[in-house]
Amino acid sequence: MTFLDIINQYDPQQVRESIEAKTSSDVERALAAERLRPDDLQALLSPAAAGYLEEMAARANRLTLQRFGKNILMYAPLYISNLCTNGCRYCGFSASNQVPRRTLSLDEVWTEAKVLYDLGFRHILLVTGESPKAVDNDYLAACVRRIQPLFSSISIEVYPMETEGYRQMVEAGVDGLTVYQETYDRALYQEMHPFGKKRDYDFRLLTPERGGAAGLRRIGLGFLLGLGEFRSEAFFLGLHALHLSRHYWRTQVSVSFPRIRPADGGFQPLHPVSDRHFVQLLCTLRLLLPDAGLVLSTRESAALRNNLLPLGITQMSAGSCTAPGGYADKDLSTQQFAIDDDRSPEEVCRLIRASGYEAVWKDWDGAFLDHSKAV
Template sequence: MSFFDLLQHYERPRVEAQINAKTAADVERALAGERLHAEDLPALLSPAAEPFLEAMAQKAHRLTVQRFGRNILLYAPLYLSNECVNGCLYCGFSANNQVPRRTLSLDEIETEARVLHDQGFRHILLVTGESPKTLGNDFLAAAARRIRHLFSSIAIEVYPMETAGYQEMVAAGIDGLTIYQETYDPELYQRMHTFGKKRDFAFRLATPERGGAAGLRRIGIGSLLGLGDFRFEGFCTGLHALYLSRHFWRTQLTVSFPRIRPADGGFQPLHPVSDRHFVQLICALRLLLPDVGLVLSTRESAQLRDNLLPLGITQMSAGSCTAPGGYADKDHSTRQFAIDDDRSPAEVCRLIRARGYEAVWKDWDAAFLERAAGQ
């Protein structure tokens, strides 16, 4: 059974009613368990759990230190292009927006990569819009081959591919995939994606499964917070992560928590997520998914990111720019959205250490696999 088939059993109104019906006693039972299951998640996402946030935070902290130590992996996004043919209402790259479009050449990509390398990054995320005529598999593979000697890990956040496409990416030196479903509510998904291939809800939902089948080492999922109700989206995200961990147990999973930020087009969140609910969501998913990496981006403010460090976060971006070419030439006119934490990577690193954690620039190298294959 695919995750798409499984999700058909969890209609939004029924899930939301189940979550809202949970009581304080349900929350206490969930917190008392050694290992949570999917049926425990509604209680921790419920309004009844809000008075228990401190207890949830303390348990989330203990679990994270047990599983991951006090390590925070730092990474940076490298935007290759903002060209896109999709009509996503919330995105600055949307084809609906009259903004300058730019796609980097291989030389420009290498220049951007060297800026990040010189700052200390060894894990990067290649990001593009969706424009098949400009951005194909060959372009991404060539970009990865051009810069892979600079980094220990290269992931992609691009258009969904077929399994064969992801196999091409693996051959080019890419080992990770980030793909946000945006919203797990099919009806809302259709409203938010007015045209383009991204409008295909089922195809996008199955993307992590195709990436896992292709042998990608890391897969990251998440929903765009501010579209649907965070309680329903959090439940589906947790369910999705459990499904992937069972079916692709060799793959490292991460969950991200992107909240909508100001962008060209002026889209406003339909269901704004408060900082308090943001914390509840992070803690609930850490308790459900003790071995899954939790990712926090520069969408969030410096103060909030600093305070969230002990609650289960294991990966953070730093010094991010969401515009193609923005690291080398400082032109941010083509950015996807505005970041909130504009501290330099060095500043973020110092803060992490001041809080008693270790900033990790490199925790993986493809040479590990090459040596193992040669034995």
């Protein structure tokens, strides 16, 4: 059974109504449960849980310390192209936007990577727009091979591939995949993606499973906060993460919380997510997914990131740039969106240490994979 089979069993409107109807008794029952059921997940995401946020936060903190200790893995995105053939209404890279387009050469990718390496990063996320004919698998594999000597872990956030494509990435040295469904609401998904291959809801939904089948070690999920109603979106995200964890148990599942930021095209959130709701979402997913990495990017403000640190976060980016070539030449004209937290990696690390946590630059080495093959 795929996650498509699971999600097709639910009516989105009924899910929203069920979440809204939860009571304080439902919330208390969920908080007393050793392992959350779908009904408990709905209760913790409901308006009725608003009065229990302090208890949820305390439990999320304790659970994270038990599973991860006080370690925060540092990573940075490296944008290598903003070419895109999709018409996503919310994205600065949309083919509908008249913006400068750029794809880095292998030498330019190396230059960008060296900047991040010199800043201390050993985990990076390669990001592109979705233009698989112009920026194809062979180009991506070449980029990975070129910079692999610098990094212990290389993940990708690119166009969805078939399983064989992901196997090619694994052979090149990729060990992680990030792919956001953007919204689990099929009707809203069609509205937000008027043209391009990304319009295929089913193909994108099953992308993490193709990555898991290809042997990727890390898979990151998320929805774009501000598109759909966050409570039902989070419910389906939670089910998605549980499905992957059960079927691809050798793969570590992580969850990100990308919130819509200003970008070319001027798209405004349809369902803005408040900071308080952000906290509820984060704590709920930690209670549901005790062993999942929870990722916080520079989309959020410095103040909010400081406050969210103890609530379950295990990975943070710092000093990020969303423009191809932006680290080396500082040209932001091709950026996907504007970041909010513009502190340097050093400043973020100081804050992490001041909060009693440890900034971890490396927690994995590709040599482990080679060794496992030899055994």
